[in-house]
Amino acid sequence: MSSAAKKRAKRATPRGPSRSPVGILPEPSLALFPSKAELLKLVAIVAIAASVAVACNYAAxxxxxxxxxxxxxxxxxxxxxxxxxxxxxxxxxxxxxxxxxxxxxxxxxxxxxxDRMINQTAKKLAELLERIVCGSYARVLCGEAGKYWFQEEDIRKIIDEEMIKEFTGLKDDGLEFAKSKAMEFADSFLEARVIFNGNKEFKCPELLAELHKPLSCCIRQWIYRNIFLVVTVFVLLAGLLYFLWTMRQRRALSNRAEQLYQQVCEILEDTAMRIKMEKQEGESWVVASWLRDHLLLPRERKDTILWKKVEELILEDSRIDQYPKLIKGESKIVLEWQADGSLSSNIKRMGLVDKAKASGRTTISSDHGMRSVLGEPQVT
Structure with missing residues (x-):
């Protein structure tokens, strides 16, 4: 292959993706930015700091x-x-x-x-002044010696005397103010009038002076104003007390007369029964005056009504005979028991017999019970 063909083959070969210069730095991390909770905390801290700063500025x-x-x-x-x-x-x-x-x-x-202390002092001075001035007028209203008009100098003198006796804890200016305050109080509740020389006189009002009267004076004046009512009530009470006392005396007299009557009956009955049972010769009569002096106490002998009550009870009793009798040449009223036998002794005797019979029955029944328990023959 020629060199030209090799160059074309290199150009035709695809290249990989090219890297930009930015791709050299790494991407930022998510932890770099604050979270939502952290932002809220930051805002709260800033708000608190601002509030503290404003408060400090205001306080300063x-x-x-x-x-x-x-x-x-x-x-x-x-x-x-x-x-x-x-x-x-x-x-x-x-x-x-x-x-x-x-x-x-x-x-x-x-x-x-x-100033509480000064005002309390002034009020106490006014109360003392009221007691003195109104008390003097109250004595006049009760008919006693006294005066009811006081000059201004007298009022000031009374205040000075009471200040010396009662109040010593204030300073001079406080004392003077308390005096002037007391005079103001006095001028407010006392009646005042101007006399010929321009000075003032003070008097306690009558209604206020009535409150300062002693109890004995109030009672005495009330009795004088209601004398008719008081006399009427007193008479009624006296009559009621006399009636109650009379009823009590009558009841006591009646009880005592009945007691003496019982004693007379017992003496006459015992005398008659003794002579009859002993069969002796003698008289069963008793002189009424001797019996009276024997039974009555010395202080009761002066009360003739008591023995008259006893005599009335004796006259109503059919068991006692009353008649005159010549004793030692002097006529006397004698009393003699005429009943044949003694009613009280018969009642006592019957009671003893009943008791004996009851005890005899108890003895017999107990004896029969013992015989039946022991199995012995019963005697009829």
């Missing part, structure tokens, strides 16, 4: 900012407040941008609040 501006000065007092409250100052708070006095609280108030931040 807040702490570094100076408060506005107070506007001077004396401005019209209806006037608009300038931007360079702040309105003076209530109960305060402002000058050159500074705040000073009035008496009775203390500074709390940028406001003035009430």
């Amino acid at each position: 501006a807040l702490f570094n900012r100076r408060p506005k000065p107070f506007c001077d007092s004396g401005r019209d409250p209806l006037d608009p407040v300038p931007d360079f100052c702040e309105r003076c708070p209530d109960h305060g006095q402002c000058h050159n941008g500074k705040l000073e609280c009035l008496h009775g108030y203390k500074k709390h931040g940028r406001i003035c609040i009430e």
